[in-house]
Amino acid sequence: MSVISAFTDNNEVLVISVKGAFDFSMLNDFRQAYSCDMDKSTKVVIDMRDTTSINSSALGMLLNMQRFLEKEDGEIAIINCNQVVEKIFNITHFNKKFRIE
Amino acid sequence: MIKDNVAIRNIINQFWLACIITLVVAVVASFLMGDVLIGLTIVLASVVWGIVATRWIKKSQQNVKEEFETNLHTGINTLTVECLENMAISSSNELPPLVESMNQIQAVISDASTKLHQSFNGLTENSSLQSEITLEIIEQLHTKDENDKEALVFDKFSSETSNVLSDYVDLTVNVSDKGIEAANKVQDMNEQMDVMFGLLEQVKFIADQTGLLALNASIEAARAGELGRGFAVVADEVRSLADKSSVLNDQIHKNVCLSKEMLSETNELVSQIASLEMNQALEAKDNLDSMITDLDKVSCSVAKSLDVSSGISKSIQSDVANAVMALQYEDMVSQLVVHVRSWLEDLGHGVNSVQPLLGKSDIGFILEKINTVLQQQIAHQPASRSAVAATSVDQGDVELF
Numbered sequence: 001m002s003v004i005s006a007f008t009d010n011n012e013v014l015v016i017s018v019k020g021a022f023d024f025s026m027l028n029d030f031r032q033a034y035s036c037d038m039d040k041s042t043k044v045v046i047d048m049r050d051t052t053s054i055n056s057s058a059l060g061m062l063l064n065m066q067r068f069l070e071k072e073d074g075e076i077a078i079i080n081c082n083q084v085v086e087k088i089f090n091i092t093h094f095n096k097k098f099r100i101e
Numbered sequence: 102m103i104k105d106n107v108a109i110r111n112i113i114n115q116f117w118l119a120c121i122i123t124l125v126v127a128v129v130a131s132f133l134m135g136d137v138l139i140g141l142t143i144v145l146a147s148v149v150w151g152i153v154a155t156r157w158i159k160k161s162q163q164n165v166k167e168e169f170e171t172n173l174h175t176g177i178n179t180l181t182v183e184c185l186e187n188m189a190i191s192s193s194n195e196l197p198p199l200v201e202s203m204n205q206i207q208a209v210i211s212d213a214s215t216k217l218h219q220s221f222n223g224l225t226e227n228s229s230l231q232s233e234i235t236l237e238i239i240e241q242l243h244t245k246d247e248n249d250k251e252a253l254v255f256d257k258f259s260s261e262t263s264n265v266l267s268d269y270v271d272l273t274v275n276v277s278d279k280g281i282e283a284a285n286k287v288q289d290m291n292e293q294m295d296v297m298f299g300l301l302e303q304v305k306f307i308a309d310q311t312g313l314l315a316l317n318a319s320i321e322a323a324r325a326g327e328l329g330r331g332f333a334v335v336a337d338e339v340r341s342l343a344d345k346s347s348v349l350n351d352q353i354h355k356n357v358c359l360s361k362e363m364l365s366e367t368n369e370l371v372s373q374i375a376s377l378e379m380n381q382a383l384e385a386k387d388n389l390d391s392m393i394t395d396l397d398k399v400s401c402s403v404a405k406s407l408d409v410s411s412g413i414s415k416s417i418q419s420d421v422a423n424a425v426m427a428l429q430y431e432d433m434v435s436q437l438v439v440h441v442r443s444w445l446e447d448l449g450h451g452v453n454s455v456q457p458l459l460g461k462s463d464i465g466f467i468l469e470k471i472n473t474v475l476q477q478q479i480a481h482q483p484a485s486r487s488a489v490a491a492t493s494v495d496q497g498d499v500e501l502f
Contacts, residue, residue, distance in 0.1 A: 023376055027285075031285065031288070055379060056276070056277035056375065056379060057377075059274050060277035060278045063278045064281050088383065091270055
């Protein structure tokens, strides 16, 4: 499985890790990961340590996730991006919608 | 002359010595001879002879002296006249060419000065033209930005390009967003299809069971004989309905399968729409950034160059102004030349007025005449000594024209 999700901190944080290329083939797995049963108060973190690359479908997936979970801008965190991924987030102004760390 | 005087005195002294000796000898002789009168007469004679001789010598010396001086005067006169003649000839030979040289100097300088003036005018004009052109270039590089402020054309261009890139990126993200949404819906539809298959399975099962039941009913109806004949008909109908149901079920199944296929194709299309590589955008952004940096550098260096160019223009104009001022030398030299020429001409006139007298008048008259001419000349040119005493254009009192 290229998408791994796990709850931490007494189920207060959901960490979703994407391994490999974050593209259209991850569509169903990613959707399953964030569609699971959780509280409205649970924080969501996307861990991109093992993400090699992203294309625009990944951006679409992240936006749909935010809409589905009804989270405000800056609530969802994306961590451990590599340089290229960070650059993409910058030119697409995703740093306004998500907390890029 | 002095030597002669000494020699003459010596002779005179010797004479008187001789006289005294003679006197002594005479006295002695008179004593010896016993005749004082002869002795005294001899003494007297020798004294008189001495006085006369002395006077005669002096006179002859004086004559010699006078003769000598007269010869000298005549010799000097002749030499003087000869000298003056030669001076006159020499002046007549050399003055005209000198005057001519002065004229030539004036002509050459005037010509050179005119040419230099023209060159400098041309230089100034061209320098002005260059400045104008430079300003025009600056004009063309500038335009008004959205706040109606002066900005470089490049800046406007790069900021507009930046906007275009930004819009493109937003569009890409938007398309992907909607695309993924559509893909999710397709996925939902797929799940619904699977549910439908499940339902169809159930319907099939029911149809099959219904058929079996109808078969059993037929068998029971046959066992019941005549009484079961009506029931048997119903059972047959039910069996045929069950069969039709099965057939319809199969058709529905086929259609659902078809729909699923179409969904799968749609999914494929949507995946293509939603999956745009971001590389182009990244590259474009990088290129844009470096282009802006380069343009900034160009902008700076252009500004610097324009400053330098403007400074050079000013410096050229100041150099030209100095050169034009220095051309005033022409005026100064002209004045100097005029003075020299007039002096030479005066000299020539002086020589001409004296020359005819040479050889015809005596030296005293000639010298007086020369003196008069020279005095006249001196009286004519009291200012010549102080005229144009300036030796450089800075000192000279000249105006710019």
